[in-house]
Amino acid sequence: MADSRQQPHSSQPTHAGHRPDAVEYAIEANRLTRKFGPLTAVDQVSLQVPSASIYGFLGPNGCGKTTMIRMLCGLLSPTAGDAKILGIAVPEHAEQLRTRTGYMTQKFSLYEDLSSEENLKFIGRIYSLSGKALIRRVDELVETYELSTLRNRRPDAMSGGQRQRLALACATLHKPDLLFLDEPTSSVDPENRRKFWEKLFDLCDQGTTILVSTHFMDEAERCHRLAILEAGQLRTEGDPQTLMNNLQSHVVELTGSRLRDLKTPIQRLPHVKSVAQQGARLRVLVDIGIEHPQAYLAQQLPPPAPGDDFQATLVRPNLEDVFVTVTHSERQ
Numbered sequence: 001m002a003d004s005r006q007q008p009h010s011s012q013p014t015h016a017g018h019r020p021d022a023v024e025y026a027i028e029a030n031r032l033t034r035k036f037g038p039l040t041a042v043d044q045v046s047l048q049v050p051s052a053s054i055y056g057f058l059g060p061n062g063c064g065k066t067t068m069i070r071m072l073c074g075l076l077s078p079t080a081g082d083a084k085i086l087g088i089a090v091p092e093h094a095e096q097l098r099t100r101t102g103y104m105t106q107k108f109s110l111y112e113d114l115s116s117e118e119n120l121k122f123i124g125r126i127y128s129l130s131g132k133a134l135i136r137r138v139d140e141l142v143e144t145y146e147l148s149t150l151r152n153r154r155p156d157a158m159s160g161g162q163r164q165r166l167a168l169a170c171a172t173l174h175k176p177d178l179l180f181l182d183e184p185t186s187s188v189d190p191e192n193r194r195k196f197w198e199k200l201f202d203l204c205d206q207g208t209t210i211l212v213s214t215h216f217m218d219e220a221e222r223c224h225r226l227a228i229l230e231a232g233q234l235r236t237e238g239d240p241q242t243l244m245n246n247l248q249s250h251v252v253e254l255t256g257s258r259l260r261d262l263k264t265p266i267q268r269l270p271h272v273k274s275v276a277q278q279g280a281r282l283r284v285l286v287d288i289g290i291e292h293p294q295a296y297l298a299q300q301l302p303p304p305a306p307g308d309d310f311q312a313t314l315v316r317p318n319l320e321d322v323f324v325t326v327t328h329s330e331r332q
């Protein structure tokens with residue numbers, strides 16, 4: 001039976017934060033906690049985000065991603081714990097970070113009654129740009145984010161991808177050292193998401209640190225490092241390849257002609273953590289303590305009928321497998 005696990009490849013940033021005043025970690029959070037009445041939305045989360053890297057928050061709805069970002073931005077006070085952003089304590093000294101950070105929310109904070117160009121100029125003036133410097137910067141952003149044909153268009157007449165490009169242009173107008181992106185691609189198709197990520201890597205190469213929250217696995221896999229959150233708690237943290245290599249489950253793919261009948265019995269097996277149908281295959285997560293997972297599954301199931309081409313293959317874990325294993329979400 002085949003084992004298609006591949007060798008890890010490096011997912012470290014190729015640049016080392018070449019801004020002169022760069023700190024080693026753009027974000028340092030120490031047991032950060034936020035309660036809303038009886039609810040603990042963020043529960044003692046500690047993490048370090050290396051400068052000039054892209055760091056992801058991955059987690060289901062309501063797991064605390066936005067609350068965490070708002071505390072790191074200095075917009076929300078923690079109930080307990082502390083954080084330093086670019087070496088500066090928040091929320092105490094958040095004002096010092098105003099011109100050094102950018103924030104793009106999932107709702108794209110654009111002014112709907114202003115055109116693209118007017119949005120950019122308005123934001124530019126907030127950051128004290130004026131005259132030729134403002135015009136130059138707006139032209140630069142229009143070029144970078146492919147907005148030249150949209151200069152006079154208002155956001156409400158733009159597609160999701162176009163609005164997102166404009167929102168990113170606005171969020172980066174003042175060349176922030178650190179950019180917070182809260183589910184920035186939730187209304188964007190895969191092609192535009194891919195292009196958006198190219199822009200993020202360009203920014204990162206220029207020394208910008210990016211913290212991005214997402215529930216898309218393919219996006220999470222692009223990050224240099226990743227935190228998986230659930231119910232306000234940090235379940236695991238690391239670079240995606242290492243997380244996949246260190247997965248505490250075997251991943252077995254089953255093919256054959258009676259997969260739908262097998263799904264329920266497999267789900268009931270004591271050492272099976274999850275079963276998901278993917279097209280003509282069942283993807284099964286088996287406890288890492290089981291030495292021969294394919295044999296384990298074959299032994300527990302009814303014998304194949306004559307002519308059944310049942311096969312069990314050990315495959316390389318993906319990030320969704322990591323997510324399912326470290327959280328309590330059951331993949332069906």
Ligand SMILES: Nc1ncnc2c1ncn2[C@@H]1O[C@H](COP(=O)(O)OP(=O)(O)OP(=O)(O)O)[C@@H](O)[C@H]1O
Binds near residue numbers: 041061065
């Ligand atoms: N101001 C608030 N008052 C009360 N509860 C809040 C407040 N803000 C967030 N919460 C609660 O805290 C929990 C975490 O919410 P949060 O928005 O941080 O999650 P999230 O991971 O960003 O979710 P999503 O992916 O849906 O955006 C949720 O249960 C939410 O209802």
